[in-house]
Every structure is written in structure tokens, then in C-alpha cells.
Amino acid sequence: MSILTAQVIKLTDEEYKLIRDMVYEYCGIYFQEHKKYIIENRLSRRLKQLNFTSFKDYYYFLKYDRKKDEELVEIMNLLTINETYFFRELGQLKHMISVAIPELVKSKSDRVLRIWSAACSTGEEPYSISILLKDSGVLPAGYRVEIYGTDLSQDAVAKAKAAKYRKISFRSTEPQYMKYFREQDAEFTVNEDVRLPVKIDRGNLLLPADTGRYRNMDIVFCRNVLIYFDKESKRKVIENLANALQPQGYLYIGHSETLFGISDAFRMNNFGEGIVYTKK
Ligand SMILES: C[S@@+](CC[C@H](N)C(=O)[O-])C[C@H]1O[C@@H](n2cnc3c(N)ncnc32)[C@H](O)[C@@H]1O
Structure with a gap:
């Protein structure tokens, strides 16, 4: 197994839809079908930090845990694109x-x-x-x-x-x-x-x-x-x-x-x- 695949936790299509819809409802950012790899790559490390082995468990954590609001804040740090510079446009x-x-x-x-x-x-x-x-x-x-x-x-x-x-x-x-x-x-x-x-x-x-x-x-x-x-x-x-x-x-x-x-x-x-x- 390559180092890269070892780091990523597999995200099923069903889990992708659940997490994508949750992100969309929270902040309006919409990940299209072909963007699954972004969520898979960026959130895998976070799952490991929290000792989750599947995205489904992580989804239930995001939905029901008393720390769910804090975790959504954490997700936004990982999923937003912050590209900017002085005097742009x-x-x-x-x-x-x-x-x-x-x-x-x-x-x-x-x-x-x-x-x-x-x-x-x-x-x-x-x-x-x-x-x-x-x-x-x-x-x-x-x-x-x-x-x-x-x-x-x-x-x-x-x-x-x-x-x-x-x-x-x-x-x-x-x-x-x-x-x-x-x-x-x-x-x-x-x-x-x-x-x-x-x-x-x-x-x-x-x-x-x-x-x-x-x-x-x-x-x-x-x-x-x-x-x-x-x-x-x-x-x-x-x-x-x-x-x-x-x-x-x-x-x-x-x-x-x-x-x-x-x-x-x-x-x-x-x-x-x-x-x-x-x-x-
Ligand atoms: C590409 S940056 C743009 C920065 C700057 N306005 C510029 O033009 O250089 C996009 C920013 O939008 C923020 N963002 C995305 N969704 C947001 C939301 N629902 N509410 C507030 N900020 C959001 C992201 O965190 C990110 O920092």
C-alpha cells in the first residue's frame, strides 16, 4: 500500500452525500459529485485525530454529539479555500x-x-x-x-x-x-x-x-x-x-x-x- 492510500479513509458515495449536504446546509459551499476526493483527502486526517475509522461514525458524531458545533467549525478550517493577497483586483x-x-x-x-x-x-x-x-x-x-x-x-x-x-x-x-x-x-x-x-x-x-x-x-x-x-x-x-x-x-x-x-x-x-x- 502506498503512503498516500494508507493515509486516506475510504469515503463511500452514501457517506459523501451525507457529509456534503451537511456542509452545504451549514455554510452554502456546494461540493459537486466529482469533488468527493477533496472531502476524503482533507477530512481523513481529522478522523484519525479523533480515532474514527469510518466516515459514517464521524457523520453521526457531527450530527448528534454535544461537541458537533465545535466540530463543524473545525471542518470549515479544512474545507474552505482561503486564497487571497494584498490589493487583489x-x-x-x-x-x-x-x-x-x-x-x-x-x-x-x-x-x-x-x-x-x-x-x-x-x-x-x-x-x-x-x-x-x-x-x-x-x-x-x-x-x-x-x-x-x-x-x-x-x-x-x-x-x-x-x-x-x-x-x-x-x-x-x-x-x-x-x-x-x-x-x-x-x-x-x-x-x-x-x-x-x-x-x-x-x-x-x-x-x-x-x-x-x-x-x-x-x-x-x-x-x-x-x-x-x-x-x-x-x-x-x-x-x-x-x-x-x-x-x-x-x-x-x-x-x-x-x-x-x-x-x-x-x-x-x-x-x-x-x-x-x-x-x-
Ligand atoms: C477565496 S477566499 C476570498 C478572500 C477575499 N475575499 C479575496 O477575494 O481575496 C474565500 C473565503 O470565503 C470564506 N467563506 C466560505 N464560505 C463562507 C461563508 N458561508 N461565510 C463566510 N465566509 C465564507 C472562506 O473561509 C474563504 O476564506
Whole structure:
């Protein structure tokens, strides 16, 4: 037996459907038929840690054990894809600075700008936003900014809170922004003044109880996560985000994502380098 097969516990089709449906109901991520190997590979080691020899026993643990909620959190650490980097899809970030914020500032009644980076993974997105706000000086004097970053993965959230990054996170970073980091032993820590407006928390975009904590948002980023959802989950998530946004608030989603056939709560605007939605 090869080392690889020795490490994997066999997942039957029936067990796959049970676990896949449970994951889908919990967070909206939908694993198609041909993705069975992902669950088999990523969860096998977890089963061994817990001394399970079959996925069926593990499924019953997930369904009925008093520690089932904690275990679902653990599963999400293993099944989510946390790929991200600083200044990803820069065209949208620049649009936020040069168009969205100046427009919002014209009509705002309070002097607080609220931005939510939903599904922020390890935090590069909310810190990129904070850096650009500071660097551009776009906000008039007397304005306060609140930036929220949330993600389902507890591991990703812990990394986002630590705000320490390796070089790989800077693969698309223009050199002038490196002054917002402190380098030590090949690790880059986000400067305190950039971290200060950013508040990171765990949250499930599918759950109104979690998303309901974010209200009166001026701008929401929800990029590169809708691709993992089916139509029904996308609808629920977008409805939750619409409820969080102010009328005329801005929503940025990933380049390969669309709200077509998902929601009519938004107007679509093509700004050349990308698309932005505004709440009706
Ligand atoms: C590929 S990353 C995108 C990170 C960042 N927005 C970007 O564009 O670079 C997708 C993130 O979505 C998170 N995610 C998946 N399902 C989620 C859910 N139901 N609620 C909140 N976050 C979720 C994952 O944990 C993962 O960190």
C-alpha cells in the first residue's frame, strides 16, 4: 500500500452525500459529485485525530454529539479555500477610492464611513482597504472609518487578527505600499495605524444572525466566495448583504461572479475595469 492510500479513509458515495449536504446546509459551499476526493483527502486526517475509522461514525458524531458545533467549525478550517493577497483586483479598490467614497461623502448625514470585507479570509483585503484610505487621504477631515472583516474559517480569522504576512501575500503589491508594514525575520506586520480601524470577527454569510451584526454599511466587498455556492445559497447571502447596506451603498463582488438571476436589489454599473453594484 502506498503512503498516500494508507493515509486516506475510504469515503463511500452514501457517506459523501451525507457529509456534503451537511456542509452545504451549514455554510452554502456546494461540493459537486466529482469533488468527493477533496472531502476524503482533507477530512481523513481529522478522523484519525479523533480515532474514527469510518466516515459514517464521524457523520453521526457531527450530527448528534454535544461537541458537533465545535466540530463543524473545525471542518470549515479544512474545507474552505482561503486564497487571497494584498490589493487583489486593484481596479475595484481604486474605484472605491476615486468614485465610490467621494460620491458617498457628498450625501452622507453622519461622518462615519463603514466598510465590510465579507469573507475576508486571512485579512489581506480589509488591510488593503485601510491602507488605500490612509494613503489616498480621500476622507475629509473629521471623518471616522470603520472597517469590518469577517470569515467563516476560524484559522483564517486568527491569522487576520495577527496581521502578520509572508512575502507570497505581496505578489501584487506596488512597492510604495510596503511602508505600511514592519518587516522582521521575513515576516511583515501591518502597522498599528492601519490596523486600528479594522475589526476582524468570525461570521457565516449564510446566517442572518451573523450578518445582522453589520448594518448601515456604505460599502461591502464580497469577492471570490460566491463561486463556491449554488444559486440558492448565493440568493441567501446576497439578501443578507443587501440588508447590511445603506440605500445607494456599493457592493463589489469578484470578477468571475455575477448577480444576474440572483438579486434585483442592486443596480449594475460597469466602470471599465470592472463592475460595481449599488443598492437600489
Ligand atoms: C477565496 S477566499 C476570498 C478572500 C477575499 N475575499 C479575496 O477575494 O481575496 C474565500 C473565503 O470565503 C470564506 N467563506 C466560505 N464560505 C463562507 C461563508 N458561508 N461565510 C463566510 N465566509 C465564507 C472562506 O473561509 C474563504 O476564506
